[in-house]
Amino acid sequence: MIEVREKPKMVERALLVGVQTPTDSAELTSQLLAELAELVNTLGIAVTGSTVARVRTPAPRFFLGSGKAADIIAEAKALGCDCLVFDVELSPAQQRNWESVSGVCVIDRQEVILDIFSERARTREAVLQVALARAEHSLPRLKNAWTHLSRQRGGGSVTQRGEGEAQIELDSRMVRQRIARLKRELTDVVRHRDTQRKLRERVPVPTAAIVGYTNAGKSTLLNALTGAGVLAEDKLFATLDPTTRQCALPSGQKILLTDTVGFVRRLPHQLVDAFKATLEEAVVADILIHVLDASNPEVEQHAETTLAVLKELGAVDKRVLTVYNKADCPAAAGHEHGDNGSPRYGANGKPDTFRVSAVTGGGLPALTERLDDVLREQLDVREFLIPHERYEIVARLHAAGVVRHERAEDDGIHIVGSIPPRLEGLVQRFAV
Numbered sequence: 001m002i003e004v005r006e007k008p009k010m011v012e013r014a015l016l017v018g019v020q021t022p023t024d025s026a027e028l029t030s031q032l033l034a035e036l037a038e039l040v041n042t043l044g045i046a047v048t049g050s051t052v053a054r055v056r057t058p059a060p061r062f063f064l065g066s067g068k069a070a071d072i073i074a075e076a077k078a079l080g081c082d083c084l085v086f087d088v089e090l091s092p093a094q095q096r097n098w099e100s101v102s103g104v105c106v107i108d109r110q111e112v113i114l115d116i117f118s119e120r121a122r123t124r125e126a127v128l129q130v131a132l133a134r135a136e137h138s139l140p141r142l143k144n145a146w147t148h149l150s151r152q153r154g155g156g157s158v159t160q161r162g163e164g165e166a167q168i169e170l171d172s173r174m175v176r177q178r179i180a181r182l183k184r185e186l187t188d189v190v191r192h193r194d195t196q197r198k199l200r201e202r203v204p205v206p207t208a209a210i211v212g213y214t215n216a217g218k219s220t221l222l223n224a225l226t227g228a229g230v231l232a233e234d235k236l237f238a239t240l241d242p243t244t245r246q247c248a249l250p251s252g253q254k255i256l257l258t259d260t261v262g263f264v265r266r267l268p269h270q271l272v273d274a275f276k277a278t279l280e281e282a283v284v285a286d287i288l289i290h291v292l293d294a295s296n297p298e299v300e301q302h303a304e305t306t307l308a309v310l311k312e313l314g315a316v317d318k319r320v321l322t323v324y325n326k327a328d329c330p331a332a333a334g335h336e337h338g339d340n341g342s343p344r345y346g347a348n349g350k351p352d353t354f355r356v357s358a359v360t361g362g363g364l365p366a367l368t369e370r371l372d373d374v375l376r377e378q379l380d381v382r383e384f385l386i387p388h389e390r391y392e393i394v395a396r397l398h399a400a401g402v403v404r405h406e407r408a409e410d411d412g413i414h415i416v417g418s419i420p421p422r423l424e425g426l427v428q429r430f431a432v
Contacts, residue, residue: 212291214262
């Protein structure tokens with residue numbers, strides 16, 4: 001496999017470089033730099049320092065001015081850093097220029113996120129998605145990947161004139177072929193996922209996708225509501241693969257909850273495209289549960305990032321329940337309300353905002369009751385009298401999780417339930 005380039009095996013100390021453009025506030029630049037530090041630490045690289053460069057117009061050679069570039073290189077050498085990490089996307093040429101002058105490894109935020117995803121991918125789908133994103137990211141950077149690019153493949157038949165085929169052309173063709181193969185394999189995986197979803201739809205249970213910023217507590221919430229037992233760690237991108245589990249609501253109605261991959265600001269476009277197969281769970285879900293970290297002072301910016309990605313996926317018209325998680329943390333006080341005490345976020349004119357702790361269970365009953373109410377609004381609650389000899393219909397309604405109340409009577413089984421369209425033909429003639 002051809003990667004972006006072979007990084008030094010012992011990258012231990014990094015200097016972070018933030019870039020403030022005229023459209024960025026100093027506060028936003030500081031927040032992004034702090035987030036970059038957390039991302040770099042997730043890779044096991046120590047952050048020894050950080051600096052901010054103000055740029056009016058990006059320079060073609062270093063993105064920054066040559067004077068500022070010299071200052072940054074001098075600071076990196078003084079701190080003994082073996083890596084420069086930029087919080088702005090560098091072009092392949094700019095990356096080469098920085099490494100040539102500084103003599104250290106140079107990466108940007110996109111490459112950091114790609115490396116984290118590469119380490120955390122477990123299932124076949126996640127591995128393929130990350131490999132595809134890395135291959136697409138590496139293609140324009142091949143000139144920096146090898147030391148033998150000037151070598152050429154000479155000769156050929158009489159009809160093949162010229163100097164031959166350069167190694168860079170061979171390598172580019174290899175990467176393009178790999179990209180095409182990965183896309184084919186990923187298409188097969190997506191087709192398999194569609195088949196699984198269609199099988200679930202045969203037993204039509206409502207679905208909700210848990211979405212939100214990375215490390216907001218989505219997996220912990222899934223575990224608290226369903227007992228799923230999925231990995232939940234205080235790390236960025238602890239889980240990449242969607243997990244679906246069934247949850248029983250207070251009325252007895254069942255709902256499928258899916259934990260999706262977390263979002264982050266300036267998520268590489270390659271990953272947004274590659275992970276659409278995973279994130280499409282949010283597109284097809286009946287309800288979105290938007291989880292926010294109430295203890296994080298940047299919770300509003302995190303919410304905006306999540307909503308922006310959902311808009312890109314075409315999932316902004318879904319019914320949204322906003323959940324401020326980690327309410328048990330002292331730093332969480334007041335973050336879920338505006339200055340006038342009203343909820344910051346709502347849906348369809350209703351608050352639909354909840355303060356919970358997925359760890360202690362606080363606030364979860366109110367959330368599940370609201371899920372019940374929303375499903376009752378979306379599904380038509382009706383009454384049926386099923387003959388005793390047709391108890392297989394009652395069993396199928398229970399399997400679909402749509403039965404709210406059941407009572408045995410002399411002439412049949414009295415059922416109150418929310419009947420989805422797929423089961424309408426099965427029970428229509430038994431309606432009361």
